[in-house]
Each structure stands twice: as structure tokens, then as C-alpha cells.
Amino acid sequence: MKLLREWGRALEQLLFPPELPCGLCRERPALDVGACRACLDSLNIRWEKGAVKRYPYFSLFPYQGFGRSVIQSMKFHGRQDIAVTLGFFLGLASREEPELASVDVLIPVPLAPGRLRERGFNQAALLADNIRGVWKRPICRHVVRSRETRPQSGLPLRDRQRNLRGAFALLPGVSLQGKHCLIVDDVITSGQTFYALARLVEQYGGRPVGLFAARTESIRE
Numbered sequence: 001m002k003l004l005r006e007w008g009r010a011l012e013q014l015l016f017p018p019e020l021p022c023g024l025c026r027e028r029p030a031l032d033v034g035a036c037r038a039c040l041d042s043l044n045i046r047w048e049k050g051a052v053k054r055y056p057y058f059s060l061f062p063y064q065g066f067g068r069s070v071i072q073s074m075k076f077h078g079r080q081d082i083a084v085t086l087g088f089f090l091g092l093a094s095r096e097e098p099e100l101a102s103v104d105v106l107i108p109v110p111l112a113p114g115r116l117r118e119r120g121f122n123q124a125a126l127l128a129d130n131i132r133g134v135w136k137r138p139i140c141r142h143v144v145r146s147r148e149t150r151p152q153s154g155l156p157l158r159d160r161q162r163n164l165r166g167a168f169a170l171l172p173g174v175s176l177q178g179k180h181c182l183i184v185d186d187v188i189t190s191g192q193t194f195y196a197l198a199r200l201v202e203q204y205g206g207r208p209v210g211l212f213a214a215r216t217e218s219i220r221e
């Protein structure tokens with residue numbers, strides 16, 4: 001009798017697996033998208049298309065309030081698991097976006113070597129890896145920083161452009177010719193990093209488009 005009860009309980013757990021905690025707050029139970037209702041509401045998700053000059057990009061939520069603190073926890077407090085949840089969201093949204101159907105390759109924005117050493121991981125590469133969990137596209141890891149740059153945040157716009165001049169390069173061994181290239185990063189602020197990479201992709205014959213988890217409300221060009 002006892003055995004039967006145990007078997008019954010095991011079967012019940014199999015049919016109704018214990019709820020997983022939300023991938024963002026780690027407290028409340030997650031819905032099937034991996035985050036709880038409260039976090040989803042606070043993120044204020046709205047899939048939006050924008051452009052930096054002639055280069056289009058898509059983004060998921062505003063870089064303010066809860067959205068900003070989620071990104072900062074991921075980057076500065078070692079919460080790499082947040083990239084799993086955000087990557088999943090980005091993958092689902094991209095998969096449904098007709099304008100991204102022709103994307104051939106994901107290009108995570110490379111982190112300056114100094115920052116990579118400091119942080120231990122590149123959040124853009126983590127996001128790209130996790131996007132692939134739901135939306136299969138190859139990742140190009142041949143775009144690199146060709147020199148150290150100062151952090152973009154805090155620099156006036158003119159200096160941001162100068163700061164990034166010649167900052168990225170494509171390593172030999174890969175061709176972007178004729179490829180639709182999705183440039184991936186956690187947040188778009190001034191748009192200058194995206195612009196510099198989009199130009200590089202174009203120089204090598206590719207067609208760039210951007211994908212960002214968060215956006216600042218006013219992109220200055």
C-alpha cells in the first residue's frame with residue numbers, strides 16, 4: 001500500500017513538475033516563458049523597430065526602472081542566468097519577426113579585452129548563445145575589438161564616435177558577403193557601437209540589422 005502511494009506521488013510529480021522559480025527575480029514561480037507575471041509586467045516589454053541612420057534594429061524593453069536593474073544585475077553582479085531568460089525572450093521575438101526571417105548569422109558585440117577580464121564574460125555573447133536555444137542561427141565570433149577603447153558611457157556624442165573609429169575588425173577565415181547579419185547586444189544607448197559594427201559588416205558585403213534587449217528612450221544619432 002505504501003509502495004503504491006509512493007508510486008502515485010512520483011507519477012504526480014512527473015505530470016506536474018514542481019514550478020521553477022522566475023529567471024529574473026528568482027522568487028515567484030515562472031510562467032512557461034521562464035519569468036513570473038510580475039517581472040514580465042515590470043519589464044514593460046514592447047517589441048520595437050528603430051534605426052540608427054540607415055541601419056534598422058529591434059529591441060524588447062525600455063532601459064529604465066526594472067529593465068535597467070535587470071541588465072545591471074546581469075552585467076555587474078554576475079547574474080549570468082539572467083542572460084538565459086533574456087536570450088529566450090529575444091529568440092522567441094526574433095523567430096516571430098518577418099524582417100528577421102532571412103538572418104544568416106548572429107554577431108555578438110565584442111567586449112574590450114580589459115572589460116572581459118574584469119567581468120569574466122561577455123553579456124552579448126551569452127545572449128546570442130541563449131537566443132540559439134529557441135532560434136537556431138550560427139554565431140560569428142570573428143568580429144573582434146582591434147584596440148582598447150574608453151567606456152562609451154559618460155562620453156559626449158562626438159567623442160563616442162571618435163572613440164570607436166577603427167575599434168572593430170573582422171578576423172580572416174569568415175565571409176560576410178551577401179549575409180544578413182544580426183548584431184546582438186544587451187542595450188542600445190547612443191547607437192554608436194551598433195553603427196560602427198553595422199558599417200564594418202557592410203564593408204565586408206553583409207547586410208546589418210540590430211537586436212537589443214533594452215533601449216534608451218531617446219537614441220541620439
Ligand SMILES: [Zn+2]
Binds near residue numbers: 024025026027028038
Ligand atoms: Zn520574477
